[in-house]
Amino acid sequence: MLSLFDYERLAQAKVSPAAWERIRGGAADEITMRWNREAFDRMRLRPRVLVDVSHVDTSIRLLGQELAFPILLAPVGAQCFVHPDGDRESARGAGAAGAIMTISSSASLPVEEVVKAATGPTWFQLYVQRDRGFTRELAERAETAGCGALCVTVDSPNQGVRNREYQAKAELPERPLPNFQGKDYLDPSVTWKDIAWLRSFAKTPVLLKGILNPDDAGEAVAVGVSGIVVSNHGGRNLDTAPATMEALPYVIERIERRIPVLVDGGIRRGTDVVKALALGADAVMIGRPYLWGLAVDGSAGVASVVEILRRELEIAMALCGRVQVRDIDPGVWWKELG
Numbered sequence: 044m045l046s047l048f049d050y051e052r053l054a055q056a057k058v059s060p061a062a063w064e065r066i067r068g069g070a071a072d073e074i075t076m077r078w079n080r081e082a083f084d085r086m087r088l089r090p091r092v093l094v095d096v097s098h099v100d101t102s103i104r105l106l107g108q109e110l111a112f113p114i115l116l117a118p119v120g121a122q123c124f125v126h127p128d129g130d131r132e133s134a135r136g137a138g139a140a141g142a143i144m145t146i147s148s149s150a151s152l153p154v155e156e157v158v159k160a161a162t163g164p165t166w167f168q169l170y171v172q173r174d175r176g177f178t179r180e181l182a183e184r185a186e187t188a189g190c191g192a193l194c195v196t197v198d199s200p201n202q203g204v205r206n207r208e209y210q211a212k213a214e215l216p217e218r219p220l221p222n223f224q225g226k227d228y229l230d231p232s233v234t235w236k237d238i239a240w241l242r243s244f245a246k247t248p249v250l251l252k253g254i255l256n257p258d259d260a261g262e263a264v265a266v267g268v269s270g271i272v273v274s275n276h277g278g279r280n281l282d283t284a285p286a287t288m289e290a291l292p293y294v295i296e297r298i299e300r301r302i303p304v305l306v307d308g309g310i311r312r313g314t315d316v317v318k319a320l321a322l323g324a325d326a327v328m329i330g331r332p333y334l335w336g337l338a339v340d341g342s343a344g345v346a347s348v349v350e351i352l353r354r355e356l357e358i359a360m361a362l363c364g365r366v367q368v369r370d371i372d373p374g375v376w377w378k379e380l381g
Contacts, residue, residue, distance in 0.1 A: 044339070047311050047332045050348055054125075054335035061214035062124040066334055068207030069278035075286065076278025079309030082286035086318045087377040091364025099357050100367045105303060105326055106192060106248050106269060108164065111141045112353045113326035113368060114316065116333055116345075117274075117307050118168030118194065118252075120149030123218055125338045131160035133337055136345025138162030140353070145194050145328070146185075148228075153221045154181070158188040166192040168252065170199070170223075171233045171241065177224040179244060186247050193245055194272065195238065198253025200231035203280035238266050250305075255290040257297035270303040270325075277308060277330055288322065295323035313355025317363060320371040 044050055055063050069076030101112040116137050122129025130150040134157050137144035145166040146157045158165050167185035172178045182193055220226070242249050248269035254260050255275060263271050273291050275284045287308035295304060306319050307328035319327050329352065336344030360366070363375050 044347060045351070047335065047348055047351060050332065050335035050339055050344065054338035057338045058125055059214070061211040064211035065121065065124060065208050065215065066331060068205055068211070069282070070203035070205055070280055071282035073207075073278060073282065075275055075282050075284050076309075078286040078289070079275070079278055080311070082288035083309055083312075083315045083318055086288075087380045088314060088317065088359070088363055089375055089377045090362050094364035094366070096361035096364065096366055098366070099360050101353065101357055101360070103326060103368050108191070110143070110326070112356060113320065113324075114349060114352055114356070115143045115166075115305065115326055115328045116145055116349075117272075117328035117330040118145040118147035118196075119330050119334060120147045121151070121218060122147075122334065122337065123151040124215060125334050126341055128341070129337060130157045132342040133333060133345050134158070134161035134163075134165065136333070136336065136342035137165075137349070139342060139346040140349035142349045143191075146190065148181070148196075148222045149220060150222060151218050151220070154185045154190070155188045158185075158190060161189075165190050166194050166250075168194045168196060169241075170196055170228055171230060171237045172224055172228045173230045174224050175237075175240070178241075181222060182241065182245060186245070190247065192248040192250060192269070193241070194250045194252050195241065196252050196276075197233070197238075197259075198255075198274065198276055198280055199229055200233065201229055203276070203282065205279060208279075235262055235266055238263075238268065242267055254294060255284060255287070257290075257293040260294040260297045264298050264301050268302065270305065271298075272328065273304060273306040273324070274328075275308055288319065291319070291322045291324060310352075313352055313357070313359045316352065316356045317359045317365075317371055318376060320368060321373055321375045 167190040250270040252272035254271045303325040306324040336348035
């Protein structure tokens with residue numbers, strides 16, 4: 044298993060056809076999902092030579108925490124379709140690799156059970172559900188369990204047109220959703236006032252996941268959140284929305300580095316991580332790739348996926364003549380050739 048794509052190929056043979064369709068599916072014609080990957084492919088890196096890269100340092104500091112590398116695990120639901128002990132195994136694998144695991148609200152287990160299985164730091168992904176009292180209780184449960192941040196998904200007043208997923212749904216078993224109050228958990232009435240309300244009692248940093256529009260990024264800074272995740276939900280919500288890497292520079296320009304910015308969507312290589320950092324991201328998140336690792340070899344597969352990406356990042360940094368993450372700047376890519 045030399046690359047994330049090796050894991051993808053083997054994972055398809057390990058899970059049911061219906062589960063695979065759910066994992067790989069995007070919204071509608073899956074154009075945005077395709078653009079996520081193509082945006083990385085279009086960028087040309089600008090190598091430098093004769094730089095002492097005998098010691099490359101991938102470490103960063105994020106929200107007051109020292110991390111060995113700028114790669115986190117994004118929240119992904121329905122992991123039980125991939126592995127019978129999915130969320131727990133992902134948390135163990137993330138810890139073994141030294142990566143932060145963001146536990147999904149749509150995990151098949153209560154947040155406390157996933158944190159208990161974790162061997163490293165965790166965040167919790169939160170929806171502002173219709174019942175605000177239940178939402179507050181869930182946020183406080185996650186914090187009490189030990190989650191170090193709340194990552195609020197804000198791009199889902201409803202779900203996108205997920206044709207591939209809906210076709211597969213009939214062949215998938217029912218799954219428990221212990222972190223939701225009922226099946227109808229998405230609330231189209233959520234506004235910035237609800238984010239301010241959440242911040243009023245949260246004891247941990249609050250990040251917003253699902254920002255693409257720079258105007259929304261500006262609002263996020265104004266409401267006082269601790270960070271944002273530039274995300275189009277893996278291409279699973281609004282088809283023909285831009286690739287995250289296309290939106291990222293506009294978001295960075297608007298917020299002027301006042302808060303940390305993470306980005307997800309289509310990251311498959313260490314060179315992709317370099318490109319995201321070159322455009323101003325502080326770190327990246329991966330989703331589907333660690334599910335591939337989970338399907339192939341449980342927690343060990345998750346850890347292996349992260350380690351492959353980390354090692355590729357180190358190699359790419361050296362070949363670009365960048366010794367530390369803070370050295371990765373716009374000069375690392377050949378804009379005029381893009």
